[in-house]
Amino acid sequence: MTAPARLGTGAMFDGIARRYDLLNRVISLGLDRRWRRALVQALAPGGRAGAFVDVATGTADVALALLRAYPGSRVVGVDPSGNMLAIGRTKLARAGLAGRAALVQGDGQRLPLPDGAACGAAISFGIRNVPDRLACLREMRRVTRPGGALAVLELGEPREGLLQPFARWHVHTVVPRLGAWLSGSREYRYLAESIAAFPTPDAFADLCREAGWTDVTVRAFSFDAVHLYAGRAPDA
Numbered sequence: 584m585t586a587p588a589r590l591g592t593g594a595m596f597d598g599i600a601r602r603y604d605l606l607n608r609v610i611s612l613g614l615d616r617r618w619r620r621a622l623v624q625a626l627a628p629g630g631r632a633g634a635f636v637d638v639a640t641g642t643a644d645v646a647l648a649l650l651r652a653y654p655g656s657r658v659v660g661v662d663p664s665g666n667m668l669a670i671g672r673t674k675l676a677r678a679g680l681a682g683r684a685a686l687v688q689g690d691g692q693r694l695p696l697p698d699g700a701a702c703g704a705a706i707s708f709g710i711r712n713v714p715d716r717l718a719c720l721r722e723m724r725r726v727t728r729p730g731g732a733l734a735v736l737e738l739g740e741p742r743e744g745l746l747q748p749f750a751r752w753h754v755h756t757v758v759p760r761l762g763a764w765l766s767g768s769r770e771y772r773y774l775a776e777s778i779a780a781f782p783t784p785d786a787f788a789d790l791c792r793e794a795g796w797t798d799v800t801v802r803a804f805s806f807d808a809v810h811l812y813a814g815r816a817p818d819a
């Protein structure tokens with residue numbers, strides 16, 4: 584019998600890759616596209632767009648959105664899951680954008696890029712899965728040129744507001760059941776647990792600063808269920 588894939592790893596995502604995009608749309612009630620649009624805006628390059636790095640690129644939705652938003656840009660997407668990347672490559676090819684993107688199997692804690700190679704660095708719903716988040720944020724900082732942007736989208740525990748009970752019920756009850764049902768995998772239970780274990784927005788913003796990012800801001804979406812962290816690589 585094969586051991587179950589460790590939760591949150593590339594191996595786990597290999598197992599659910601085929602249904603990942605559908606799961607995303609359903610679980611996020613279709614709002615994931617709006618959140619990714621905000622991430623793309625946060626990465627607007629000051630001058631001419633160069634290459635973005637999209638860490639935990641998965642099925643390449645962020646890569647596609649960046650290429651469409653910034654003509655002339657390129658994207659290097661990095662992810663340990665070969666199956667997620669295979670779907671991403673198909674989507675890029677169908678969109679006629681494969682020539683502007685490279686999807687590379689790798690780890691966010693050791694990015695396969697030289698210093699200052701990227702004009703901006705993104706990670707969308709991926710940093711929760713990376714064992715050493717500080718190392719990943721430092722790597723993203725290392726590969727980003729001075730003045731370049733950081734944008735991190737991540738789920739959070741809904742904490743405040745009138746609709747907080749509804750948002751908590753959605754995350755803790757609906758998401759695991761819907762995820763297990765749609766993916767045929769019990770691993771979607773892990774989603775709620777990992778969200779509850781994620782640092783508060785203030786603590787995560789501090790981690791971005793510790794990794795060397797400046798001008799760090801936090802924007803909340805959907806009753807605090809999602810946060811967009813934006814920052815800038817200090818000028819040289």
Ligand SMILES: C[S@@+](CC[C@H](N)C(=O)[O-])C[C@H]1O[C@@H](n2cnc3c(N)ncnc32)[C@H](O)[C@@H]1O
Pocket residue numbers: 591592593594596597607638639640641642643644645661662663664667689690691692706707708709712713714
């Ligand atoms: C929830 S998916 C997000 C995919 C995509 N960014 C999106 O917005 O839909 C999380 C991704 O993190 C990847 N991942 C897991 N561990 C990682 C690591 N150490 N470094 C980089 N990516 C990792 C998984 O393989 C998976 O594709």
